[in-house]
Amino acid sequence: MSKVDTTISAFRWVSILEAISFLLLLFIAMPLKYIWDMPEYVRIVGMAHGILFILYLLGGYWMFEKLNWSVKILFIVFLSSILPFGPFIVERKYLPK
Numbered sequence: 001m002s003k004v005d006t007t008i009s010a011f012r013w014v015s016i017l018e019a020i021s022f023l024l025l026l027f028i029a030m031p032l033k034y035i036w037d038m039p040e041y042v043r044i045v046g047m048a049h050g051i052l053f054i055l056y057l058l059g060g061y062w063m064f065e066k067l068n069w070s071v072k073i074l075f076i077v078f079l080s081s082i083l084p085f086g087p088f089i090v091e092r093k094y095l096p097k
Helices: 003-036 040-066 071-080 086-093
Strands: none
Touching (some): 003 040, 003 086, 040 071
């Protein structure tokens, strides 16, 4: 496995984990906070999601350089970070298999 393959694999994992953490935050932690008055889950999941979000953006830029993506693809990758299922789409569409 080459260094580029390892980098792509790492970004793939960060992408998947970031998307899952966002979904957990939106559909589990936030309802627990606002419906059942249990804010501790937002703190825990929110912190994990924040770290993964930053890693996703840094990884997206790294992929931009390594895979010679256009600025348009980089913009799509960054935009997808704020959409609930966006990183899943990026992982499938823009990363080599």
